[in-house]
Amino acid sequence: GDKVKQSPSALSLQEGTNSALRCNFSIAATTVQWFLQNPRGSLINLFYLVPGTKENGRLKSAFDSKESYSTLHIRDAQLEDSGTYFCAAEARNYAQGLTFGLGTRVSVFP
Amino acid sequence: DPKIIQKPKYLVAVTGSEKILICEQYLGHNAMYWYRQSAKKPLEFMFSYSYQKLMDNQTASSRFQPQSSKKNHLDLQITALKPDDSATYFCASSQDHSDYTFGSGTRLLVI
Numbered sequence: 001g002d003k004v005k006q007s008p009s010a011l012s013l014q015e016g017t018n019s020a021l022r023c024n025f026s027i028a029a030t031t032v033q034w035f036l037q038n039p040r041g042s043l044i045n046l047f048y049l050v051p052g053t054k055e056n057g058r059l060k061s062a063f064d065s066k067e068s069y070s071t072l073h074i075r076d077a078q079l080e081d082s083g084t085y086f087c088a089a090e091a092r093n094y095a096q097g098l099t100f101g102l103g104t105r106v107s108v109f110p
Numbered sequence: 111d112p113k114i115i116q117k118p119k120y121l122v123a124v125t126g127s128e129k130i131l132i133c134e135q136y137l138g139h140n141a142m143y144w145y146r147q148s149a150k151k152p153l154e155f156m157f158s159y160s161y162q163k164l165m166d167n168q169t170a171s172s173r174f175q176p177q178s179s180k181k182n183h184l185d186l187q188i189t190a191l192k193p194d195d196s197a198t199y200f201c202a203s204s205q206d207h208s209d210y211t212f213g214s215g216t217r218l219l220v221i
Contacts, residue, residue, distance in 0.1 A: 004152070033210060041215060043200065048209030086153065090207065095165035097143060097155030098210070 003027045004089055006101035013077040013108045021085055021104045025068040029089035032063045032070045033098065037084045046072070046085075077108045113137050114213035116201050121218045123191050130177075131186040131216045133201030139211075141204050142184040144176060147215070148197040159184055160207075191220045 005024045013019050023032070034046040047054050049063040049070065058078075063070040070087055084105045088098035117132040135142060144156040157176045158165040164176060173195075177185045188195060201213040 031208075035212070041198065043212035043215075045209050045211060088153070095158055097145070097158050098153075099155070100153040102152050 003099050004087060004101035006085075006087060006104050008104060009102065010105040011107070013074070013081075013106060015077060015079060015108055015110055017077055018073065018075050019077065019106075020074075021072045021087075021106075023070045023087035023089075023101055025070075025089050027089060027099060028091055029063075029065060029068065029070075030092050031090045032061075033088045033090070034061055034070070034072050035086045035088065036081075037086060037103070039083060043086075074106075077106075079108050079110070082106055082108045111136075112214065114201060114203060114211055116199075116213035116216050118216060119214070121216055123218065123220050125191060125193060125220055127191050128187070128189045129191065129218070131188070131199055131201075131218070133184050133186070133213060135182050135184075135201070135203040135211075135213075137203055137205075137211060138182075139203035139205045141207055142178075142182075143202045143204075143210070144170075144174075144184065144186050145200045145202060145212075146197045147200060153200070157184075157186075188218075193220045196220045 032049045036044045047061040051065040053062040058075045060073040084103040086103045088100045114135045141160045156170040175187045198215045200215045202210045204210045
């Protein structure tokens with residue numbers, strides 16, 4: 001988790017509220033991916049990003065390669081958004097695979 | 111239908127034994143990977159295969175050997191199992207190293 005630092009480590013959200021998760025990179029990331037690991041343990045791909053932003057429903061993500069960070073915004077949180085969110089960075093050398101952060105555990109309550 | 115099939119879902123093994131974890135992907139992707147998730151550690155990259163060839167810079171111990179018998183298969187053979195090998199092992203695939211799709215994982219417990 002040193003090369004990819006995620007914050008906060010845990011988050012408790014009331015349904016309907018908004019929040020932001022962040023990743024800071026100490027490696028030269030060329031692309032970033034965000035995943036949700038649901039309570040059953042499955043890893044679901046949310047975003048694949050080159051520098052820029054993407055939006056999908058209530059989720060929006062941005063990646064700034066020059067400042068070495070990425071963000072994930074959750075709008076109008078729902079109960080099914082609960083789980084652990086991971087960001088992962090890929091460097092130019094694909095042989096190194098993805099470098100993951102330790103995750104942000106999100107709990108959404110009614 | 112699951113797009114990446116990992117078998118078995120759960121596995122209990124005795125220290126010193128050998129096991130093979132199975133992975134098949136039906137996405138037509140040209141790259142496959144193995145990752146390991148242990149408690150309180152980040153998901154850890156193990157292997158990357160592109161066009162059925164192992165890419166350099168593998169980080170795993172030599173007790174872990176990937177095996178690719180077919181284009182859409184990437185199995186993981188683990189020899190001389192140790193309790194520290196207990197973890198969930200995830201297989202993943204992508205097209206040209208873009209967005210990854212992960213399998214549901216194999217939870218391995220070594221006793």
